[in-house]
Amino acid sequence: xxxxxxxxxxxxxxxxxxxxxxxxxxxxxxxxxxxxxxxxxxxxxxxxxxxxxxxxxxxxxxxxxxxxxxxxxxxxxxxxxxxxxxxxxxxxxxxxxxxxxxxxxxxxxxxxxxxxxxxxxxxxxxxxxxxxxxxxxxxxxxxxxxxxxxxxxxxxxxxxxxxxxxxxxxxxxxxxxxxxxxxxxxxxxxxxxxxxxxxxxxxxxxxxxxxxxxxxxxxxxxxxxxxxxxxxxxxxxxxxxxxxxxxxxxxxxxxxxxxxxxxxxxxxxxxxxxxxxxxxxxxxxxxxxxxxxxxxxxxxxxxxxxxxxxxxxxxxxxxxxxxxxxxxxxxxxxxxxxxxxxxxxxxxxxxxxxxxxxxxxxxxxxxxxxxxxxxxxxxxxxxxxxxxxxxxxxxxxxxxxxxxxxxxxxxxxxxxxxxxxxxxxxxxxxxxxxxxxxxxxxxxxxxxxxxxxxxxxxxxxxxxxxxxxxxxxxxxxxxxxxxxxxxxxxxxxxxxxxxxxxxxxxxxxxxxxxxxxxxxxxxxxxxxxxxxxxxxxxxxxxxxxxxxxxxxxxxxxxxxxxxxxxxxxxxxxxxxxxxxxxxxxxxxxxxxxxxxxxxxxxxxxxxxxxxxxxxxxxxxxxxxxxxxxxxxxxxxxxxxxxxxxxxxxxxxxxxxxxxxxxxxxxxxxxxxxxxxxxxxx
Amino acid sequence: xxxxxxxxxxxxxxxxxxxxxxxxxxxxxxxxxxxxxxxxxxxxxxxxxxxxxxxxxxxxxxxxxxxxxxxxxxxxxxxxxxxxxxxxxxxxxxxxxxxxxxxxxxxxxxxxxxxxxxxxxxxxxxxxxxxxxxxxxxxxxxxxxxxxxxxxxxxxxxxxxxxxxxxxxxxxxxxxxxxxxxxxxxxxxxxxxxxxxxxxxxxxxxxxxxxxxxxxxxxxxxxxxxxxxxxxxxxxxxxxxxxxxxxxxxxxxxxxxxxxxxxxxxxxxxxxxxxxxxxxxxxxxxxxxxxxxxxxxxx
Numbered sequence: 001x002x003x004x005x006x007x008x009x010x011x012x013x014x015x016x017x018x019x020x021x022x023x024x025x026x027x028x029x030x031x032x033x034x035x036x037x038x039x040x041x042x043x044x045x046x047x048x049x050x051x052x053x054x055x056x057x058x059x060x061x062x063x064x065x066x067x068x069x070x071x072x073x074x075x076x077x078x079x080x081x082x083x084x085x086x087x088x089x090x091x092x093x094x095x096x097x098x099x100x101x102x103x104x105x106x107x108x109x110x111x112x113x114x115x116x117x118x119x120x121x122x123x124x125x126x127x128x129x130x131x132x133x134x135x136x137x138x139x140x141x142x143x144x145x146x147x148x149x150x151x152x153x154x155x156x157x158x159x160x161x162x163x164x165x166x167x168x169x170x171x172x173x174x175x176x177x178x179x180x181x182x183x184x185x186x187x188x189x190x191x192x193x194x195x196x197x198x199x200x201x202x203x204x205x206x207x208x209x210x211x212x213x214x215x216x217x218x219x220x221x222x223x224x225x226x227x228x229x230x231x232x233x234x235x236x237x238x239x240x241x242x243x244x245x246x247x248x249x250x251x252x253x254x255x256x257x258x259x260x261x262x263x264x265x266x267x268x269x270x271x272x273x274x275x276x277x278x279x280x281x282x283x284x285x286x287x288x289x290x291x292x293x294x295x296x297x298x299x300x301x302x303x304x305x306x307x308x309x310x311x312x313x314x315x316x317x318x319x320x321x322x323x324x325x326x327x328x329x330x331x332x333x334x335x336x337x338x339x340x341x342x343x344x345x346x347x348x349x350x351x352x353x354x355x356x357x358x359x360x361x362x363x364x365x366x367x368x369x370x371x372x373x374x375x376x377x378x379x380x381x382x383x384x385x386x387x388x389x390x391x392x393x394x395x396x397x398x399x400x401x402x403x404x405x406x407x408x409x410x411x412x413x414x415x416x417x418x419x420x421x422x423x424x425x426x427x428x429x430x431x432x433x434x435x436x437x438x439x440x441x442x443x444x445x446x447x448x449x450x451x452x453x454x455x456x457x458x459x460x461x462x463x464x465x466x467x468x469x470x471x472x473x474x475x476x477x478x479x480x481x482x483x484x485x486x487x488x489x490x491x492x493x494x495x496x497x498x499x500x501x502x503x504x505x506x507x508x509x510x511x512x513x514x515x516x517x518x519x520x521x522x523x524x525x526x527x528x529x530x531x532x533x534x535x536x537x538x539x540x541x542x543x544x545x546x547x548x549x550x551x552x553x554x555x556x557x558x559x560x561x562x563x564x565x566x567x568x569x570x571x572x573x574x575x576x577x578x579x580x581x582x583x584x585x586x587x588x589x590x591x592x593x594x595x596x597x598x599x600x601x602x603x604x605x606x607x608x609x610x611x612x613x614x615x616x617x618x619x620x621x622x623x624x625x626x627x628x629x630x631x632x633x634x635x636x637x638x639x640x641x642x643x644x645x646x647x648x649x650x651x652x653x654x655x656x657x658x659x660x661x662x663x664x665x666x667x668x669x670x671x672x673x674x675x676x677x678x679x680x681x
Numbered sequence: 682x683x684x685x686x687x688x689x690x691x692x693x694x695x696x697x698x699x700x701x702x703x704x705x706x707x708x709x710x711x712x713x714x715x716x717x718x719x720x721x722x723x724x725x726x727x728x729x730x731x732x733x734x735x736x737x738x739x740x741x742x743x744x745x746x747x748x749x750x751x752x753x754x755x756x757x758x759x760x761x762x763x764x765x766x767x768x769x770x771x772x773x774x775x776x777x778x779x780x781x782x783x784x785x786x787x788x789x790x791x792x793x794x795x796x797x798x799x800x801x802x803x804x805x806x807x808x809x810x811x812x813x814x815x816x817x818x819x820x821x822x823x824x825x826x827x828x829x830x831x832x833x834x835x836x837x838x839x840x841x842x843x844x845x846x847x848x849x850x851x852x853x854x855x856x857x858x859x860x861x862x863x864x865x866x867x868x869x870x871x872x873x874x875x876x877x878x879x880x881x882x883x884x885x886x887x888x889x890x891x892x893x894x895x896x897x898x899x900x901x902x903x904x905x906x907x908x909x910x911x912x913x914x915x916x917x918x919x920x921x922x923x924x925x926x927x928x929x930x931x932x933x934x935x936x937x938x939x940x941x942x943x944x945x946x947x948x949x950x951x952x953x954x955x956x957x958x959x960x961x962x963x964x965x966x967x968x969x970x971x972x973x974x975x976x977x978x979x980x
Binding site for chain 1: 690694700703704708711713714715717718719722724726729730731732733735737740741744747751752755780782822824826833838840841
């Protein structure tokens with residue numbers, strides 16, 4: 001009986017051993033080509049250099065692929081004890097697999113009929129982190145185990161532990177114990193206290209659920225568990241544990257990921273990735289020097305944030321509307337350098353960059369391009385008289401289009417400058433109808449507008465979407481008196497040795513003659529000094545400036561775009577879901593009320609301490625005061641007058657009127673008003 | 682029978698002891714894991730570089746390869762820029778859409794290396810001193826747009842500190858067409874009876890007014906500073922390239938390694954005037970020699 005029992009037992013044991021050997025051999029043969037090669041040195045894993053991004057004022061605004069590999073001696077012994085205690089208490093005695101731990105995990109998984117427990121050793125975890133995906137399946141687990149055996153056979157325990165400490169994820173974007181110590185406690189890993197070390201050691205198992213920033217209680221429970229494990233493994237004494245539990249954790253505030261610079265940074269990365277590939281940026285160890293001025297950016301964020309908060313309190317909105325958003329781009333006129341780029345209210349809420357990717361209807365912000373085309377192509381000047389009256393434009397194959405003015409009123413005879421200052425829709429529609437849509441589009445392209453523009457008359461009222469980035473750039477052409485500088489974000493890129501790999505050179509192109517553009521510039525100064533943008537002056541902005549408001553149908557978009565001699569800035573305000581912005585009183589938010597205050601606050605702060613700089617007046621330009629209704633020098637019948645800047649050859653004297661009893665001659669015939677409503681071109 | 686039973690039992694016990702010993706050995710020495718580990722280590726080099734870690738390594742290699750390629754292109758450009766032989770070539774080498782960047786040092790070298798006043802006409806040396814006084818002039822960026830060439834004097838951050846626009850026609854000005862060739866005057870098709878030694882020519886050069894001097898001869902510093910020893914001059918009997926109203930004035934010089942010729946297009950009347958003066962000087966010399974011979978002396 002005993003003999004048979006022994007034989008059976010022997011058979012079982014022998015079969016088991018043979019089975020294990022057979023299974024392992026078969027698995028090896030099967031997985032051989034899927035098993036990765038190990039490097040000669042585990043330090044190799046942290047060799048890739050980080051890429052750093054700098055602002056134009058020298059601030060390091062982002063580090064990509066940052067790793068802080070450190071030697072085991074530079075890690076607090078509390079941490080190494082804690083991580084061993086909680087993750088792998090028999091780390092120093094096994095050879096890659098913990099038999100007891102494995103049996104326990106197998107039993108649990110068998111009972112629960114799923115992979116509920118890993119029972120992985122530190123070596124196995126390192127194997128997984130270095131080479132394998134995070135999905136849980138048996139094949140991956142076996143590969144991980146085989147590589148763990150090889151790790152143990154190739155490296156000593158301290159090397160494995162050091163690689164593990166430098167590689168493991170601790171939540172909150174921290175890879176490696178050094179970075180984790182910095183993120184959670186603002187100190188070096190060698191300076192961690194027992195309590196802090198225990199907290200960190202508890203994180204690799206559940207970096208999100210036990211994250212002290214978001215789940216403090218759970219994190220402390222896990223910390224206490226780690227401390228208890230340390231006591232039970234005789235890694236610390238009970239008294240030490242008690243003392244640690246009474247000490248302060250000294251957790252620092254979490255890193256705020258709402259850094260408004262990140263909109264700009266994302267754009268920079270996208271540009272470089274597009275040109276050179278993703279690897280170049282993330283693994284190149286580059287130094288990227290950008291045009292961003294962090295002072296400007298902070299002011300942009302503050303001005304947008306404060307005003308949006310103020311508006312949020314006044315407007316009516318649904319929960320689905322989300323927060324009111326804003327975008328701002330500021331371009332240096334002389335170079336095209338983008339000094340500020342705000343893509344939204346809060347980067348942590350939404351990373352979508354509204355300043356470059358969100359083409360929204362610019363409304364009246366587009367009108368300067370229509371007026372300029374009319375002046376250039378039809379010989380009109382700011383003193384040319386146009387008639388603001390009901391208008392219907394026939395559209396072939398469609399219903400005729402009858403544009404309406406914002407205030408539903410008509411001004412009658414009015415000079416172009418005044419019409420732009422009042423942002424009269426009818427006049428803009430008349431001008432595009434007269435000059436032709438293609439010519440307006442062609443002009444807009446020369447101003448640097450690249451977005452697609454609809455070939456329909458409503459383009460005059462800004463119905464084709466544009467981004468603040470291109471509007472700011474296009475307006476800088478006006479401030480520059482015709483010179484277009486391609487806007488750019490990257491000044492130069494260096495490799496880790498300081499060799500320049502890319503440089504931006506100024507690429508100014510004189511698109512328009514200064515004397516052609518100055519009258520428009522002067523008209524846009526009028527918008528701010530006494531037109532729809534006069535809120536700018538009312539808010540105390542004293543620098544010479546030009547600009548234009550923009551408000552679209554139903555108050556869905558509010559724009560204010562303007563420039564001084566040195567900077568052009570475009571501001572957009574609206575909802576992401578294109579909902580109207582209306583106050584509780586029913587009054588809609590306009591470019592002047594929603595966007596202009598942001599522009600003013602930003603420009604005021606940016607130009608603080610700087611002397612006002614006047615726009616240079618080109619040759620062949622004259623200034624004159626004219627009658628707003630006739631466009632001629634004022635006379636005793638003039639009700640309203642205005643100063644205009646026109647080309648020298650523009651005639652501003654009223655022609656002689658022929659009296660009824662006098663024979664007309666060729667030189668003093670009063671011109672007939674044109675059919676289009678123009679009296680004096 | 683009983684003996685057989687005992688023997689079987691004994692075998693069973695022995696097998697169990699062996700197996701238990703084997704299991705104990707495994708339990709205490711991790712024999713199995715170590716064997717597998719060492720075997721895998723032995724086979725390591727045969728396996729592919731797979732997994733996240735090697736992927737990162739590969740991406741890093743791709744990035745470094747890209748950087749290397751960019752650097753080699755930039756180095757080639759820099760070498761090409763360093764190899765620009767003359768101030769005029771500096772402008773001729775610009776292709777539309779491909780700006781050229783030269784260092785301040787190279788620009789100044791080419792500027793002062795030009796054998797004549799043309800470089801001074803592009804930008805005065807006093808303007809260069811003015812630019813340089815700001816201590817931020819780093820490089821010169823040259824761009825071509827249609828009939829215009831832009832010269833931007835830029836700082837380290839590529840911000841222009843001075844900008845010049847010159848017409849492409851400037852490159853075809855007479856002063857710009859001075860060229861340097863290897864070889865003798867004869868090899869440049871000058872005929873023997875229109876070639877004169879420098880000692881014959883210098884007295885005539887000295888007698889010319891300063892404007893004419895500059896029109897035919899560069900600053901002597903141009904030769905002296907380079908260790909060019911001027912030996913002969915010549916006046917061509919053929920037009921200077923496209924300049925039909927000009928003849929070539931050639932200055933031959935010897936260096937330690939070769940003989941070179943500086944070719945200066947000069948207005949036909951000026952060339953003829955110099956030619957006649959040299960011939961007159963020859964004649965005068967001949968006459969004086971004859972007179973001296975008559976007196977029984979020789980020079």
